[in-house]
Structures are given as C-alpha cells and as structure tokens.
Amino acid sequence: MTAKATPARATRARVTPCTHCPLRQLKSYREFTPEELRFVEAFKVGEARFRAGETILAENEPSPYLYTVLDGWAVKHKSLEDGRRQIINYALPGDLLGLQSAMLERMRHAVDALTDVTLCVFPKERLWSLFEKHPGLAFDITWIAAEEKSILADFLVSVGQRSAAERIAFLLLTLFRRAARVGLADESRAVLPLTQEHLADTIGFSLVHTNKSLTLLRRAGVFSWSGFEFTLHDEATLYEMAGHPPGQPVPRPFI
Amino acid sequence: MTAKATPARATRARVTPCTHCPLRQLKSYREFTPEELRFVEAFKVGEARFRAGETILAENEPSPYLYTVLDGWAVKHKSLEDGRRQIINYALPGDLLGLQSAMLERMRHAVDALTDVTLCVFPKERLWSLFEKHPGLAFDITWIAAEEKSILADFLVSVGQRSAAERIAFLLLTLFRRAARVGLADESRAVLPLTQEHLADTIGFSLVHTNKSLTLLRRAGVFSWSGFEFTLHDEATLYEMAGHPPGQPVPRPFI
DNA sequence: CGTTACCTTGAATCTCCTCAATACACGTGG
C-alpha cells in the first residue's frame, strides 16, 4: 500500500441534489425540515471522487472541507514512523469525514479510500452558520461524534481485551451490520472490501497470526469471506464469539 | 474493586457559582460571553459528590444529567461478562461526563470515581435549549466530543501497535500533561491517582506483566511513580518512549 | 508471461499470560 495523495476533484456536473439523496430514503435517518433541507442543499458545494487507495485526508493536515460519504468505503488510520499502523475506524455511506480538521484545526489521522468513493463536499467555513441557524443540524453532528466515540470505545475494548478469534468476529459482525444499516447487505450477505492486512491492522495482530486465526474461524463454518464477499451462516454464534457487540442504535441524524 | 453504585447526592448548599469557577481562570479555556455565562449559571442545577470507587454513571443506564468534573479524577470503562475490563479514558477537572446518555439515550460504558470527586450537574432536558439559544456553547460541546475521539484514537494506536513499555510511557505522559493543563502539576510532578491495576486495564496487559514492564521502565530512571506521586525526570526521553504523543491543543471550550 | 498484490503455511523465537507465593501498608475489632 498505497497510492499517493491526490487532490479532491470536485465534480459540479452530475451532482446528486440533496432532495434526491439516496441515503435520506433510508428509514434509519430522520427527516429534515424544509428549511434544513434548503440549508444543506446550499451547504453542499459539490462532490469529490477518489479511487481506491487514494488519500482523502492526510494526517496532520488541515482541510477546508467537511465530507460525507455518498458511496464507497473509506478507512481512517494512523501510522507510526517505523511503518506500523493502526486502523481507527471505517467510513461507510452516510458517515462524516473531516470533523477533526474542522474542529481541531488539523487531522489527527489519515483517511484513505478503500474502494472508489464519492463524497459530498461541504466548506468548513460555513459550519459556524450551521450551528447558528440550524441547531437541529448542529445537534445531529454532535450526535454523530458521540456515536463514533462509542464505536471507538468498542474497538478499544476489543483490541485491549479480546482474543484473536473474538476480535475478528467482532470486526466482521460490526462491519456487516453497518453495511446492512445503509442498505449494502441483504439478509446474510455483504461486500466487505477489506484485505486481511486491513483486518490485521484493525485488530492489532500481525498479518500472519490474523490469517491463521481467520482460517480457524472459517473452518468453524460460521461465516465465509473471500474475494470481499462475506456470507453470514450463523449470526447467533458469530454474535457469541464477538462478545455481544451492541446493536446499532437508530441514528437520529444525517449530516 | 469496588463500591456499589450510589445515587448522586446533589448538594445545593455551598455550590461554586460559575462566575467564580476555578476552571474558567485557566488560560486554556476561552472566555464566555456574559449571556453564555448567565445561561450556564442557570443550566447548572447543583453539584454532586462521589467518594473514590463509587459509580457515577452505570453502563447501559440512562441518566437525566450531564456532568462536568469540578474536582477529582474519574475513570471510564467497559467490563466483559468474565471480569475482564478495559479502561476507555480518564476524566479530569473540566472534562464532560454523560454526553453519551444525553445523545444516545444510554451509557455505553461505566464511569467510576477514581478519587473523591465533585461534579457540576446539568439536566439533560435543557441541552436542546443550549443548542437553540447558544450555538457557541453547542460548538464547544461538539469540540469536546471531537477531541475525545482524538484521544480514544491515540489510545487505540497505543493498545493496537505498541510494546508494553511504550504503552506505559504513553499513558503516564498523557495523563501528566492533562493534569498539567488544568493546574494539577507543576514543572515535573503530579499526583496520578491510579493503581497498577488501572494501568494494566488501560494498556491491555495483565497486571503481572504490567508490573514487570513498569519496573524496567523505572530502573531506566526516566520517571518515578509511587504512592500516586509521579515525578518526571527526563521528559524528552519519555516522549521518545511514548512514540511522540501529540501535545494537547489549546482547548477552545468549557462546557 | 512476468510483475504485483494478496493469501497461506511452517519453524524458531520471544512476549505475555496464568498460577503461585511473598511482602507491605492499612484499618478494624478483639
């Protein structure tokens, strides 16, 4: 890994208007008021596309934009000088990127595209007027931040306390459910576009050990996962193995 | 460990008025506008005290209150069924507790008092009016959530990638700096009121191994730490060992 | 048809865990 950083290419042509945003159709999102919808529509200045492997936001850099993922997967990670890296979280459609650079001046981690990605682009200098004029949207953003804190805490518990098999089960089940929540999975199947190296860098084990543990898990027949195709054969057992990860709450907000 | 959950005992007598809040004197906090100060003063309905070891907020419980720490230390943690537990973060004076229960309906982790603690108490049903009427305060809360996400990400990197010595160095240096930021440390000394068991549950190692690694680190003479008294002898070296943890940003907000 | 990315497996080594025992400081009650 991987490709070099590439500047966002804003595509003003063929931009999805927020009024027809496919994510807003999902029952897991609340409805906007007409005023909020108008504000968000004006807040969005375009879309940006990144190819798999490209850097969306670089660590320690400021960014003039806030993004939401419209389509595709991204990965948030931090690297140490010697090449070790830790994946912090994944971003799926509907997730917010760049809040740190908006709030804390610069990114404290990098964000890379995991698949080809389309993002909605919002200029961060208008974030303040969002807080001033649309407390409901401000509340949503805070809600999202609180929820991500909760996800990070769950990852921390997993990495700090659980065995290799438990961590793998936890991660795959969590990602499967997040994919399902935004309509990217049916009953038992989803595309989870990670390599085993991503998996290893998320759960805090070496690639070799991750592979061996994964092989054992697969032999147990609880799920299959190859070529990014994940199929869940026995959710109850995987749920057991994962140490009972919390169900996703019904999310209140959108952006 | 430890004492049973105890209901908050609101002490309306001898409550510190926000106008004289010792934390607001610190240069690391921004100043309130007079209107904000008036709002916060009314938002605060009292203070609560907890003794060391008591539970401030229980996992999976809702809470009608939001708290800020006025004095003392608290610890946020999650426990598994079999007794393993992971410490998520620590709360020092100025830190916010219970945002999860306010935003996500219930706590996803527990909060225990590490020392005797005094908290400012805010009723969460008035949080919405804060967002409506004081976007500056709403922005502050979001800022705090973003910063804690950043801290959790750093912990995750530490637990996922670093050696025992690095994790210990990272945690102690981080806590020393956070204590210093709120006036709880002088040049090189601070009270860090953790046991080695807390340390172990934070860095994700067994108590025994943590003790052995700590002993080695102490023999290196970079710091001393006994009876909760932490003395930093060689900050540059500890900083090296800790893998260059980020300096604390100047925090914008208060509550 | 060679290169690249990803996955898989074995072997040797070292880290970390569990079990077990000891030590010290503290507070309590006899």
Add this chain to the structure above:
DNA sequence: CCACGTGTATTGAGGAGATTCAAGGTAACG
C-alpha cells in the same frame, strides 16, 4: 496492643500465544 483481613505491589516458573522470517501459491493485469 496485637491479630486479622484487605488491597496493592512484587517476583519466579512454566506454558500458551503472537511475532518474525521464510517460502510458496494463486489470481489479476500489463
């Protein structure tokens, strides 16, 4: 005042688990 229990810190020994090094395999792509 001493005996005792409890919480915390320390150390040793043996074994499970994770890492690194190394080699080989497959599929995709020019």
